[in-house]
Amino acid sequence: IMKFTKQNFFFLVGGMIIYVVDIGVDFWVASRYFCQGQYSWSILILCFRGLSSIVTQIFSYEWFKNDWEGTDTGKRKLVFLVHLFHCGIFIRYWFALKYGCQAAFKQTSSRGASEADPSNFIEKQAIDAVTDINMLRVFKTFLETTPQLFLQIYILMENGKTHFYQYAAIMMSFCGISLTMVDYQISLRKSLPDKDEFHVLSKFTYLFYKLLTITSWILSISLITLLSVRISVILMIFLWIGGFTWTLKQHTTFCKSKKMEYLYRTVVGIILIFSFFNIKGRRTKVCISIYYATHTVVTLGILFVYMFWKPSIIKEICFTIVSILTVLSLMLGIIFLVVYYSHFHPSTYCRPQAYSDEVDGVAGQKVRVKTGRFQNFLMQ
Numbered sequence: 001i002m003k004f005t006k007q008n009f010f011f012l013v014g015g016m017i018i019y020v021v022d023i024g025v026d027f028w029v030a031s032r033y034f035c036q037g038q039y040s041w042s043i044l045i046l047c048f049r050g051l052s053s054i055v056t057q058i059f060s061y062e063w064f065k066n067d068w069e070g071t072d073t074g075k076r077k078l079v080f081l082v083h084l085f086h087c088g089i090f091i092r093y094w095f096a097l098k099y100g101c102q103a104a105f106k107q108t109s110s111r112g113a114s115e116a117d118p119s120n121f122i123e124k125q126a127i128d129a130v131t132d133i134n135m136l137r138v139f140k141t142f143l144e145t146t147p148q149l150f151l152q153i154y155i156l157m158e159n160g161k162t163h164f165y166q167y168a169a170i171m172m173s174f175c176g177i178s179l180t181m182v183d184y185q186i187s188l189r190k191s192l193p194d195k196d197e198f199h200v201l202s203k204f205t206y207l208f209y210k211l212l213t214i215t216s217w218i219l220s221i222s223l224i225t226l227l228s229v230r231i232s233v234i235l236m237i238f239l240w241i242g243g244f245t246w247t248l249k250q251h252t253t254f255c256k257s258k259k260m261e262y263l264y265r266t267v268v269g270i271i272l273i274f275s276f277f278n279i280k281g282r283r284t285k286v287c288i289s290i291y292y293a294t295h296t297v298v299t300l301g302i303l304f305v306y307m308f309w310k311p312s313i314i315k316e317i318c319f320t321i322v323s324i325l326t327v328l329s330l331m332l333g334i335i336f337l338v339v340y341y342s343h344f345h346p347s348t349y350c351r352p353q354a355y356s357d358e359v360d361g362v363a364g365q366k367v368r369v370k371t372g373r374f375q376n377f378l379m380q
Contacts, residue, residue, distance in 0.1 A: 009104040030046050052144035055143055056139050064079050096126065127190050149218055150218045216326050216333060223303075276292065
């Protein structure tokens with residue numbers, strides 16, 4: 001098992017601070033729009049916040065329930081009430097800070113190979129706690145932060161007038177997406193066996209790959225939304241259906257109950273609208289090529305529609321600047337993608353039996369193998 005370092009602890013503290021600040025910025029921006037009479041924008045921001053919070057609370061509580069199965073019912077009822085008031089993530093931060101502090105500052109004994117050793121047990125507890133938080137942050141990022149970034153960019157393009165709080169919301173969105181992407185990969189490599197360490201160069205390569213491709217796509221759908229909100233909604237629904245269908249065909253085994261598994265697949269479909277990831281830990285060269293080829297075709301198609309069919313809008317929204325940013329960020333993002341997968345991506349994500357929580361047993365029977373949650377959720 002990898003070490004939980006002091007640097008990891010400080011990043012955890014920083015992540016919690018940014019999480020709290022992000023909540024404050026969301027309500028501040030929503031209140032500003034409300035005071036200006038732009039009620040639809042205010043309601044949309046609060047809806048994104050509410051949806052992401054509900055989904056993360058549901059998953060967080062289910063994980064607590066699964067992990068604490070057989071424990072005191074009073075304890076579980078208390079946890080349920082905390083999640084009911086949308087504060088479940090703070091319980092997780094409390095455990096992560098508690099175990100992380102012990103692992104990073106108080107463990108002085110040598111770290112052996114056995115997980116039964118107290119130092120290694122605390123280390124694993126800290127890494128597992130941070131892993132769960134980062135998984136929930138992935139859900140939040142693509143259910144709230146990314147849609148809000150799209151909304152703010154669309155508002156800027158449509159109105160042309162800018163305010164400080166809009167820039168603050170955009171900056172917080174970019175920070176949230178960036179930190180979530182990198183923290184997720186760090187947790188992935190700490191939680192799963194046979195992973196190379198995530199070095200500084202690989203972190204930045206992965207960060208730019210994700211951030212640039214997501215930015216290009218957000219600019220593209222902002223443009224198509226300016227052209228027609230109806231077409232944009234249809235496109236989003238079509239992409240979600242495609243992502244959800246692909247997830248169904250992967251036969252994911254992330255959750256214990258069928259209802260939670262379908263909720264998970266629904267969320268995955270939403271995430272796939274904005275970014276690609278591998279949910280089964282298999283080779284994805286063909287899938288990722290198709291995914292970004294489709295994004296490239298749609299992006300270029302949107303730009304051509306503007307150039308040939310809507311020349312009047314081009315002058316209003318500084319089309320040349322937006323189109324250059326869109327194409328440039330897409331090209332650079334794909335270059336970083338190729339570099340990352342060619343030089344920095346670990347050749348093996350899991351040991352052979354870690355791709356599923358079941359392996360073939362004697363006489364064709366299925367034998368349950370205890371695995372971590374990350375072994376069923378392998379984002380790339």
